Amino acid sequence: MSNPLPNEEFRRTDSIGVVVGALNDLIKGIVPGIAVLIGLATRDNVPIFAIPLLIVALFVLPPVTAFAKWWFRRYRTGPEDIRVESGVLSREARSVPYERIQDVSLSETLLSRLFGLVEVRFETGAGGKDDLTLAFLTKEEGARLRDLVRARRDEGVEVETVTQDAAENEGTPIFAMDLKRVLLSGVFSFSLVIFAVLFAAIDQIDFLLPISIWDGDFWELLFSEQGERIRTLGRIGQIGGAIVAVLSVIVIGVVSGVVKTLLRDYGFRLDRTDKGFRRRRGLFTRTDVVMPRHRVQAVATETGVIRRFLGWHSLSFISLASDGGKASHDVAPFARWDEIAGIARQAGIALPEQVDWHRTSRAYWIDRAIIWLPIALLALGVTIWMERWVPALIPMALVLMIVFSSLTGYLRHRHALEPDRIHARAGLLSPRTMTAPRVRLQSAQIVQGPIARLRGYATLHFGLAGGVLLFRGLPVEEARSLREAVLQSIDAVDYSALPR
Amino acid sequence: MTDTPEDLTALDPRHVTVLRIEALLGMVPILIGAVIAELAADLPTGVVILPALLLTAVVTLPLPKRRYRRKGYSTTMDRLRFVKGWFRKSDTVVPFGRVQHIDVKQGLVERWFGLATLVVHTAGTHNASVSVPGLSRETAVEVREAIAARIRRDTM
Structure with a gap:
């Protein structure tokens, strides 16, 4: 590195932040506190210590905890990472490498603004909930941290700069649905x-x-x-x-x-722009969504029995961004296989065409069915004993359906591994498929319960950003070799080298 | 002594003691509840307390040892692997290249014994964070540095 940063001393966040934190807690506590006070005042024989205790809890505790939090929270910008230590009794030391920080955001609340303070959030790929935050710092310190992180990161990776007007341009249409097709899909x-x-x-x-x-x-x-x-x-x-x-x-x-x-879906239109995929649809409320290509973690297809017979499929993208509450992103709700295969190729994740599908372990599905058998027998026993037929028929039918679906599970579930992708497929007459690039996977876990160990199968669960990719009932050897193959692909490409 | 599976490193032996103390702390409310139940319901001495004591003995004496023996980790080949579980066995691998950020946590009990829990965060929805408990503080910091070093090397 051209300009190694000095290994800074640990420092605390801004001391005025204690005031902001305490005020925040006070405001949060004041409404319930008043409610409790009124509640106490309207009752007789309230213990003598209750009201002073409440006042202490309301007015003394917030400053004390805010102070303790501030005193025990220290951060340091090191040469490679930002470190934060916090916690009074149990200590937590968090280290975030600069390379993993996607962006630094500064946010102000009304209170912090009065004191000229900001909350600094270091956004990593983890989808927000586990992000590192520092509350509160002065604006100058916040800006310094942001510049520091940006400078550090840009040294390593050539960040692709996309100008605003590049994203605005129309792009090339890759899929559209005319009225006739929208109506047909509605049927x-x-x-x-x-x-x-x-x-x-x-x-x-x-x-x-x-x-x-x-x-x-x-x-x-x-x-x-x-x-x-x-x-x-x-x-x-x-x-x-x-x-x-x-x-x-x-x-x-x-x-x-x-x-x-x-x-x-009226006027459904999908365009390929410089930035990614732009989708417009809707009759009265027209939505316009851009999904960056590099955010696509996996693609999923779906169909129905009749739809498949007539050659119609749907395609969605899996990503961390959500699409109106749904985790996956509809990009082609009703299309021919060729069309969705084309869109998937544009996203860089080709659909399974001529692949060697593997099946799961038969033992797994048999065991699953057997687990339900005692319940079925119990229901049967109860009916005979009670001589009541109708009420017991319903659970019996349900259990039989579960047993049936367990037994046919073997036929329904398949998976395939290709040099760069992994495919999952479920369903016999109307299969759903999920295809994920191997390098996009984040972790791999093999789980075995006691029966699974006895019978030699396992569940393989991959970490996928924004989706679920798990394979139940794989033969143990296959689960291990699948995991090993995927891990080797992952090793070859670092997370930060993935296009972002 | 340990039958830690395959080529995994066993956790720090002090982890057993930490598990025991944590189990004991977890049982305290149940024990108190048992005593109160006996006093309040005027039951013959020991009807509730004895089973509660027995349960406490089981969860604090043999179980932590057993749990400890099934746990193991490895950091070879630039992958963090953590195996645990006696009833439900889980074997998790996080390649260093997919680690987002790293925590070294020390609970109160862990701190008394100089132990720490290493938590690595990934971008995946499943296994968004993987914890490896029962490492000595030095080991936890070492592993953290190793992962951080690998992340740096890749991006340079």
Whole structure:
């Protein structure tokens, strides 16, 4: 390094920060404190020490803890990392290498602003929750730390500078859905949510209606009146009525699916820009989202039984950024396989085409089914003993379904390893796949319970930023060799060398 | 003496004592509860206290030793590996190149014995942080320096 930084002494955060911290705690405690005081005042025979104790807790504790926190928190900017030591009884020393710091943000609260202080947050890739923060520092010290980190980081890696207008340009369209396709995709998002909405709406406004939906008499009356009419209709009328009822439910489900999809996906358009992928969609609320290419951690595909038969699939990106509450990012909700394969290639993560799929251990699925067997037998025993058939049939059916799904699990789950990627696939008639580049994985864990050890299988869990990539019931040897292969790929590329 | 699996390094033997003290501290509320329950419900002496004492003996005497024996770590090949678990065995590997930042923590009990817990943070959703307890403070700092050195080397 051209300019080695001096190994600084440990220092404390700004002392006025104690005042800010104490005031913060005071403000937080004052409302509940007053509530408790009022509560105490309205009651007789309150112990004599209660009120002084409360006052101590409210007014003496915050300054003391703020002071203790300040006294025991020290930080140092070393030649390679920032160190922070904190904690009164249990000490914690945290070290964040400069190379891992993505950015430094300075934030002010109303209080800290009065005193000219800032909270400094060092953002690493860990998604915010474990970031290192220093509260509070003077603005100058905050700016110094930020410049220091930026200078240190830029020495090592050539940071790609993307100008604002480069991100603004249109880019090349790589996928779009016309109205016809949006409507068709809506047909497949059959949804009966409308009934729930209707029910909730009626519940909200039922004071306006002459009926009450929670009133059993109303339904009884309805059924007895209508039942009488249905009985007089004759066999053909009854069957016809049932068919009409089922059909109308289906029609309502399809229509509401189409409407929902139309509102969300109207004018769907995905462009490849310099920065990444830009997606625009929506009828009334049009959203415009840019997903940087280097943030894509993995790609996932999905389909349905009929959709697959007709050749339709959907593609989503997995990343740390969330897309309207969903962790994955829809980039092609309804597309041909060629189209989604093209988009995935643009993201640098090709979908599995001609790969050698491996299956999981049969023993794992058999064991899973067997675990449910005692419960099934118990339910059966209870039915015979009680001579009650109907209530016990429901848990029996559920258990049988679980057993069935466990036994077919062997057929449904597959995985494949390619030199640069790892694929997971679940589902038989409508498979979902997940493809992650091996270098994008963060850690690898093999877990074995007692039965697993006895029967020779294991669960392999990879750390993926923003998603879950785990393989249940792999034969132990295969789990080990998969992990080893992936670890070797990871070793070859450091996290900071990944494009970011 | 230990049957630490494969080529792993055993944790510091003082970790057993720390586990025992922590288990004992965890049992204190249960023991107090047992005494109060007996006094309050006017039960014959020992009906609740004896099982509670027995449970305390089990979790403080044989279990920590057993837990200790199944734990091990290694830092070879620029990977941090930590194995633990007697009932549910887990074997976690974090390559140094994927470590985001590193904590060296010392709980109160650990501090009395000069031990520390090393916590490495990764960007993954699963295993966002991996802790290796029961290292002597010097070892924890050494491992931290080794990981930090590797992170530097890669980015230079």
